Amino acid sequence: xxxxxxxxxxxxxxxxxxxxxxxxxxxxxxxxxxxxxxxxxxxxxxxxxxxxxxxxxxxxxxxxxxxxxxxxxxxxxxxxxxxxxxxxxxxxxxxxxxxxxxxxxxxxxxxxxxxxxxxxxxxxxxxxxxxxxxxxxxxxxxxxxxxxxxxxxxxxxxxxxxxxxxxxxxxxxxxxxxxxxxxxxxxxxxxxxxxxxxxxxxxxxxxxxxxxxxxxxxxxxxxxxxxxxxxxxxxxxxxxxxxxxxxxxxxxxxxxxxxxxxxxxxxxxxxxxxxxxxxxxxxxxxxxxxxxxxxxxxxxxxxxxxxxxxxxxxxxxxxxxxxxxxxxxxxxxxxxxxxxxxxxxxxxxxxxxxxxxxxxxxxxxxxxxxxxxxxxxxxxxxxxxxxxxxxxxxxxxxxxxxxxxxxxxxxxxxxxxxxxxxxxxxxxxxxxxxxxxxxxxxxxxxxxxxxxxxxxxxxxxxxxxxxxxxxxxxxxxxxxxxxxxxxxxxxxxxxxxxxxxxxxxxxxxxxxxxxxxxxxxxxxxxxxxxxxxxxxxxxxxxxxxxxxxxxxxxxxxxxxxxxxxxxxxxxxxxxxxxxxxxxxxxxxxxxxxxxxxxxxxxxxxxxxxxxxxxxxxxxxxxxxxxxxxxxxxxxxxxxxxxxxxxxxxxxxxxxxxxxxxxxxxxxxxxxxxxxxxxxxxxxxxxxxxxxxxxxxxxxxxxxxxxxxxxxxxxxxxxxxxxxxxxxxxxxxxxxxxxxxxxxxxxxxxxxxxxxxxxxxxxxxxxxxxxxxxxxxxx
Amino acid sequence: xxxxxxxxxxxxxxxxxxxxxxxxxxxxxxxxxxxxxxxxxxxxxxxxxxxxxxxxxxxxxxxxxxxxxxxxxxxxxxxxxxxxxxxxxxxxxxxxxxxxxxxxxxxxxxxxxxxxxxxxxxxxxxxxxxxxxxxxxxxxxxxxxxxxxxxxxxxxxxxxx
Numbered sequence: 001x002x003x004x005x006x007x008x009x010x011x012x013x014x015x016x017x018x019x020x021x022x023x024x025x026x027x028x029x030x031x032x033x034x035x036x037x038x039x040x041x042x043x044x045x046x047x048x049x050x051x052x053x054x055x056x057x058x059x060x061x062x063x064x065x066x067x068x069x070x071x072x073x074x075x076x077x078x079x080x081x082x083x084x085x086x087x088x089x090x091x092x093x094x095x096x097x098x099x100x101x102x103x104x105x106x107x108x109x110x111x112x113x114x115x116x117x118x119x120x121x122x123x124x125x126x127x128x129x130x131x132x133x134x135x136x137x138x139x140x141x142x143x144x145x146x147x148x149x150x151x152x153x154x155x156x157x158x159x160x161x162x163x164x165x166x167x168x169x170x171x172x173x174x175x176x177x178x179x180x181x182x183x184x185x186x187x188x189x190x191x192x193x194x195x196x197x198x199x200x201x202x203x204x205x206x207x208x209x210x211x212x213x214x215x216x217x218x219x220x221x222x223x224x225x226x227x228x229x230x231x232x233x234x235x236x237x238x239x240x241x242x243x244x245x246x247x248x249x250x251x252x253x254x255x256x257x258x259x260x261x262x263x264x265x266x267x268x269x270x271x272x273x274x275x276x277x278x279x280x281x282x283x284x285x286x287x288x289x290x291x292x293x294x295x296x297x298x299x300x301x302x303x304x305x306x307x308x309x310x311x312x313x314x315x316x317x318x319x320x321x322x323x324x325x326x327x328x329x330x331x332x333x334x335x336x337x338x339x340x341x342x343x344x345x346x347x348x349x350x351x352x353x354x355x356x357x358x359x360x361x362x363x364x365x366x367x368x369x370x371x372x373x374x375x376x377x378x379x380x381x382x383x384x385x386x387x388x389x390x391x392x393x394x395x396x397x398x399x400x401x402x403x404x405x406x407x408x409x410x411x412x413x414x415x416x417x418x419x420x421x422x423x424x425x426x427x428x429x430x431x432x433x434x435x436x437x438x439x440x441x442x443x444x445x446x447x448x449x450x451x452x453x454x455x456x457x458x459x460x461x462x463x464x465x466x467x468x469x470x471x472x473x474x475x476x477x478x479x480x481x482x483x484x485x486x487x488x489x490x491x492x493x494x495x496x497x498x499x500x501x502x503x504x505x506x507x508x509x510x511x512x513x514x515x516x517x518x519x520x521x522x523x524x525x526x527x528x529x530x531x532x533x534x535x536x537x538x539x540x541x542x543x544x545x546x547x548x549x550x551x552x553x554x555x556x557x558x559x560x561x562x563x564x565x566x567x568x569x570x571x572x573x574x575x576x577x578x579x580x581x582x583x584x585x586x587x588x589x590x591x592x593x594x595x596x597x598x599x600x601x602x603x604x605x606x607x608x609x610x611x612x613x614x615x616x617x618x619x620x621x622x623x624x625x626x627x628x629x630x631x632x633x634x635x636x637x638x639x640x641x642x643x644x645x646x647x648x649x650x651x652x653x654x655x656x657x658x659x660x661x662x663x664x665x666x667x668x669x670x671x672x673x674x675x676x677x678x679x680x681x682x683x684x685x686x687x688x689x690x691x692x693x694x695x696x697x698x699x700x701x702x703x704x705x706x707x708x709x710x711x712x713x714x715x716x717x718x719x720x721x722x723x724x725x726x727x728x729x730x731x732x733x734x735x736x737x738x739x740x741x742x743x744x745x746x747x748x749x750x751x752x753x754x755x756x757x758x759x760x761x762x763x764x765x766x767x768x769x770x771x772x773x774x775x776x777x778x
Numbered sequence: 779x780x781x782x783x784x785x786x787x788x789x790x791x792x793x794x795x796x797x798x799x800x801x802x803x804x805x806x807x808x809x810x811x812x813x814x815x816x817x818x819x820x821x822x823x824x825x826x827x828x829x830x831x832x833x834x835x836x837x838x839x840x841x842x843x844x845x846x847x848x849x850x851x852x853x854x855x856x857x858x859x860x861x862x863x864x865x866x867x868x869x870x871x872x873x874x875x876x877x878x879x880x881x882x883x884x885x886x887x888x889x890x891x892x893x894x895x896x897x898x899x900x901x902x903x904x905x906x907x908x909x910x911x912x913x914x915x916x917x918x919x920x921x922x923x924x925x926x927x928x929x930x931x932x933x934x935x936x937x938x939x
């Protein structure tokens with residue numbers, strides 16, 4: 001590996017001080033003179049027609065500035081009352097119809113929060129209930145009630161250009177992959193494994209709930225401060241929805257109190273904009289935790305997976321994946337596509353058939369969640385792969401290693417994989433848990449077991465990141481980037497990359513927070529894409545700045561620019577460090593003054609090759625891959641069904657680690673977060689009503705749930721086009737936690753759990769069934 | 779009903795008129811602009827709004843402001859002297875016990891109370907004490923290490939005196 005001075009160093013976080021003193025700016029801290037506060041009345045019905053809304057009493061309440069309905073928004077000239085990243089199907093406020101419990105119906109903006117809430121009590125609404133659909137498998141049936149009669153594509157993203165207006169169906173998107181002859185392989189198989197796995201809806205629970213502030217400035221330009229992972233998209237969406245020219249919209253994003261996918265695309269921004277435009281006053285809307293649960297979820301997924309075995313090897317795999325995307329498609333189609341095409345696993349399988357369906361139901365919309373749907377499909381394919389290995393009497397590690405793809409081999413999509421450290425990840429996981437050591441003989445109620453899981457995620461492709469690097473005369477730099485710092489450490493990473501390129505230290509680089517007036521376009525801060533895409537953009541921009549410096553030095557010292565290098569704040573002749581110039585000297589030579597700056601812009605825009613809509617085949621479906629493996633040791637109490645995770649090793653191939661300590665932190669955090677999603681997190685719906693939508697009823701992982709031993713293991717297979725070989729790390733640790741634990745449970749007590757979360761009740765029932773006992777339901 | 783109360787807030791005597799329905803969180807944020815006190819669940823289940831009331835951790839989201847009358851309230855803003863970080867904050871930075879850091883103020887104050895009550899807690903005691911503070915980035919291993927580092931720093935500072 002090349003010799004780097006800043007890259008590869010675990011420098012401290014550049015945002016540590018403001019965060020540890022509580023001074024970090026969040027949208028909730030921003031106050032404006034005359035600012036209004038918002039409360040929203042939400043639907044109590046999963047599906048109903050709105051017959052009448054009487055808001056007159058609410059409007060008469062002192063302190064109320066406006067009481068807004070969907071019908072009011074529909075009457076605003078030039079305004080599209082619907083928005084959405086894949087389909088424009090989501091109303092800011094319900095127009096005519098509500099589609100899930102919690103759907104926003106009436107919004108009040110008032111002088112203070114209590115007045116806004118009081119006003120909601122005075123609004124009268126009559127509904128007429130309509131037939132509703134809750135189960136994703138019922139929703140795909142021909143005679144199912146329809147959630148939406150029409151599907152209107154949004155055309156906001158290049159990778160979703162193929163999304164089409166739907167027919168009379170709840171399926172809003174279908175992805176197909178066909179390789180070889182699956183039917184023939186099943187007919188010739190020695191054994192066939194046919195299983196169904198489910199993964200429940202869950203909530204991101206960012207500690208900072210969604211919050212947005214909008215106002216018109218002295219030019220009547222729309223200004224939006226918002227807790228969003230996608231400022232560029234928010235501006236585009238507001239421009240399209242309200243018919244405002246883009247230069248008259250400014251979107252700014254300060255530090256986020258967590259995102260995990262919840263704060264992607266548009267959420268509160270359209271509604272808060274409508275309120276600010278109507279009242280001509282600053283308006284801030286901060287969700288309560290209970291509203292957060294009604295705003296966005298992780299997709300519930302049902303996967304039917306059937307695998308053929310011939311001579312001990314997998315010869316065919318057929319996957320039917322059903323994504324329950326709720327009442328609005330949100331980004332479900334992208335998830336159904338990008339995650340759908342990985343659902344047979346990172347293996348050489350000659351015959352593959354995948355159908356991935358994104359399906360409307362009358363429930364809270366589902367969108368991106370750390371891992372972007374891939375944890376749900378790996379839950380199915382890795383659990384089943386482990387079951388097959390055990391049923392065949394094969395070693396589960398060897399059974400995965402043998403068919404695992406090597407560098408240069410083809411994924412199920414026909415794309416040749418590169419920087420693909422899946423085997424290395426499996427090896428590392430096996431080594432960490434001492435897989436080769438024989439299992440200790442066990443007795444008593446508490447039994448221990450070990451499990452390994454492996455899987456892979458592909459990065460969203462195509463996507464775009466732009467950046468501008470501005471070098472100051474004192475050799476410090478400002479970087480304009482729309483990547484959002486939400487805890488992942490992107491400010492530190494970008495500082496390190498720019499510092500490495502310019503030959504300065506990371507603390508001499510300041511990353512300007514996203515502001516669409518000044519920071520260039522970036523697709524999204526999500527999907528583990530920023531280190532690679534924005535990292536490349538800032539590196540290229542810094543390199544362009546450096547090239548300008550070198551030009552001056554080359555002329556001055558009469559040397560070839562190619563013989564120059566940057567380091568310690570200087571540009572010098574490689575090998576002759578004393579022969580060179582400081583940035584200040586270069587500025588004086590070039591400009592005759594120190595009162596200036598040197599800037600350059602660069603864009604990173606990886607492209608994907610066309611994907612055949614009938615076969616899912618593509619020369620290049622993704623720019624790069626995230627191989628992941630997890631090893632777990634559990635102790636199962638066979639008398640209570642309690643599962644205790646004793647050890648958890650999270651292995652991820654991140655490419656070159658720009659900041660190794662922060663890569664470890666991402667792997668470990670993602671793994672511990674998904675420990676909760678594996679063991680107990682689940683949003684429970686009863687006839688479309690969420691029954692556990694508060695932090696009193698919905699449990700997330702606490703420090704008490706952390707296993708005694710947790711260790712992240714960073715595998716670094718450099719990517720030839722990544723910045724200094726880097727890829728990304730945000731989601732990799734999330735991908736394989738659930739199957740590793742389920743596999744360890746089977747190893748411990750011989751039962752297989754197919755439905756997440758793995759509650760003690762499910763384990764106990766499975767044990768009872770194994771022992772031939774019948775257990776009553778409920 | 780409105781009433782006037784006095785309390786000691788971040789080492790300063792303050793007096794203000796409150797409404798009986800005001801929570802301590804509302805007062806600290808809206809009246810004193812102490813933004814480190816953050817509402818994240820509203821039901822005293824997550825620890826993001828933790829402040830110290832006479833040295834003991836409480837959830838400001840569920841405590842009525844009137845209950846703080848005559849008591850001493852400490853928020854993160856009052857923890858250090860303003861020039862240098864408190865040893866717990868230093869440990870938080872060095873052990874990288876923060877990512878999005880929305881939970882950090884609550885954690886740091888809980889740890890201050892923990893180490894004041896128990897200068898040498900076991901791992902289990904730390905886990906029990908901090909079970910009411912949630913970190914969704916799940917940096918719990920870093921947090922555990924930071925508590926240990928803070929403990930050492932405080933011990934050293936005490937011995938040096």
